[in-house]
Amino acid sequence: MIEALRTFRPYAARYRGMLLLGALLAVAEVIVRLAEPWPLRIVVDHVVSPDRTPLAGIENRSTVLLLAVALLLVVVGLAASLDYWSSRLLSTAGLRMSADVRGVVFSHLHRLSLGFHGSQRVGDLSTRVTSDVDRAQDMIVQALAVIAPNVMLVVGMFGVMLFMDPAFTLVALALTPFLVFAVHRSTVQLKASSRRARKADGQVAAAATESLGLMSIVQLFTLERSQRARFDELTRTSLDAGLESARVQARFSPMVDLTAALSAAVVLWFGAGRVIDGDITLGALLVFVSYLGTLYKPLKALSRVSTTFAKGTAASERVQEVLATVPEIRDSTGALDARRLRGSVEFCDVHFDYGGEPVLRGIDLAVAAGETIALVGPTGAGKSTLVSLIPRLVDTRRGCVRVDALDVRSYRVESLRSEVAMVLQDCVLMRATLADNIRVGRPCATDAEVARAARLALVDEFADRLPDGLDTMVGERGASLSGGQRQRVSIARAILRDAPILILDEPTSALDGRSEAALVEALSNLPADRTTFIVAHRLSTIRRADRVAVLDGGRIVQLGTPQELAARPGPFRDLADHGGTVTAGGRS
Structure with a gap:
């Protein structure tokens, strides 16, 4: 718990005033509640007792x-008011702090590399951002609103009881x-x-997110039963951990109640004898019994809140795991702003691997500003990886990539990426309007742009046929649009971005001939004065290239103009001879 509180301490600093005032009010409430049994003693010893004595001469x-x-009403009313304001202030601070932490975790996840996200499950990360942060926040609020006041209440009552009768107090407790x-x-x-339960809950959420996101595959291959069986297995694991937590938690209240009953029995046994012997008054005994009952209420509350603490500690550990992950792609010290680049790109002895077999092996390639170069080659040749190095979606293992003669690692990541537009093979759209999906290219763009x-x-061409035109809502991941329509939206983003470097990563590979023809027409409207990288297998999308680089096995095996390469034997000539699909070494 201490480690969790230390983790969230920086986020609590901005609400220190609210937290301090809430804590002070909680202290005041404790002090007031210590007076609750005394009106009863006044009534017993100074009103109803046969041996009553005057109270302050009255x-x-x-x-x-x-x-x-009147004193009882004042004490109870004041305590209730202090409890309301302390709980409100502490809960408000906790909720605001939770919102801050959720935002920090969410932003941090966006700074982590694609390699990190490739090794994680979306549902589990979503659970860490949402419910794990909430559970950690619950723990902090409970620590301030429940534990601190109740601990003080126990200490205060113990002190008063010791002052009244030390020996009797030790017997009672x-x-x-x-x-x-x-x-x-x-x-x-x-x-x-709780740790096992939180991990299992994350796996359940991940499985649900994954299965729902691949619904077309699940239904196409009739995987409903296997997905349900897998989900049920994970749910059982989560259920078992939750039931174990419930069994442990169920012990708390009976343990406290039994201890309180035994202690009350001891107090009544010895206290009644002392009242008969005249050692203490009946009012004093009632105060003792009242304090004893009240003393075990906070202990019971503390035992119950231990469940929240256990779950909150496990959740905060999962949140801390994310925050402790250092982004692989980050700004270097003294990084520069990439201000309207010219767009020249140079790959210098570039090597890269994904932790196994090398993907790129010593790539050397210089692309002039405004030049269009096509990258062709068989699947797995390293084409997409090569262009991913430009906006630093990944970083080289050896060698460097230079943009306008400076290493890309010299630029701030965000500013560098703002100078690059990409049209990917798989265009993913958000659940938003068509206009908003296009505006992703430049969020500040006007409606006219x-x-x-x-x-x-x-x-x-297709938006005009939709009910609300560009204001039509698009289904999640663009499911309500065809592949060709989604790609046109992606091209619109690139046009709107108006970046000096444009990357087209196999934008037509999954389309039929008609959709491809429409897309090629749309591509022709892209700015011609940009440095353009075209990753493709088909001639239709590389006809506009100034040069072609043919990759195979992570190396450039051919480089030249389309006309030069088509005139001599090799992979590119095979592309032309076989109707538009690149082959390497005779392999398609």
Whole structure:
């Protein structure tokens, strides 16, 4: 718990005033609640007892009774008011802090590399951003709103009881150490089961997200039963961990109630004898019994809140794992802003691998500003990886990539990427309007600029047939549009971005001939004065290239103009001879 609180301490700093005031009000509430049993003692010892004595010289019983009732109402009302404001302030601070932490975790995840996200499951990461942060926030609020006041209340009551009768107090609380030990032991078990439960919950969320996101594949290959069986297995694991937590938690209340009953029995046994012997008054005994009952209420609350703490600690550990992950792609010290680049790109002895077999092996390639170069080659040759190095979606293992004669690692990542537009093979759209999906290219673009980009990318050809035109909502991941339509939206984004470097990563590979023809027409509307990289297998998308680089096995095996390469034997000539699909070494 201490480690979790330390993790969230920086986010609590901005709300220190609210937290401090809430804590002070909680202290005041504790002090006020210590006076709750005393009106009862006044009534017993100074009103109803046959041996009553005057209270501060007041003989009239009705007056004393009225004062006692008034005091009780004032104490209870003041305590309730202090409890309301302290809980409100502390809860508000906790919720605001939770929102801050969620935003930080969300932003941090966006800074982590594609390699990290490739090794994680989306559902599990979503759980860490949402429910794990909420559980950690619950723990912090409970620590401030429940634990601190109740601990102070226990200490305060213990002090008053010691002041009234030290020996009687020690007898009354003789069983408490056993209760504390039992609660501590159960809490350790609860924390372990909560860790397993949080991990299992993340796996359940990941499985659900993955299966729902691949619904077409699941239905096409009739995987419904296997997906349900897998989901049920993960759910059982989560259920078992949750049931274990419930069993441990169920012990708390009976342990506290039993200890409180035994302690009350001890107090009544010894206290009644002392009242008969005249050692203490009946009112004092009632105060003791009242304090004893009230004393175990906070202990019961603390035992119950241990569940929240166990779950919150496990959740905060999962959040901390994300925050402790250092981004592989980050700004170097003294990084520069990439201000409207010219667009020249140079690959210098570039090597890259994904932790296994090398993907790129010593690539050397210089591309002039404004030049269009096509990258062709068989699947796995390294074409997409090569262009991913330019906006630093990945970084080289050896060698460097230079843009305008400077290593890309010299630029701030965000500013570098703002100078690059990409049209990918798989265009993913958000659940938003067509216009908003196009505006992703440049969020500050006006409606007129969005409409112009849509027209140049031929989006208006199908958007005009939709109920609300560009304001039509698009289904999640663009499921309501065809592949060709999604690609036109992607091209519209690139047009709107108006970046000096343009990357077309196999934009037509998954399209039929008619859709490809429409897309090639849309591509022809892209700015011609940009440095353009075209990753493709088909001649239709590389006809406009100034040069072609043929990759195979992570190396450039051919380089020249399309006309030069078509005139001599090799992979590129095979492309022309076989109707537009690149082969390497005779392999398609």
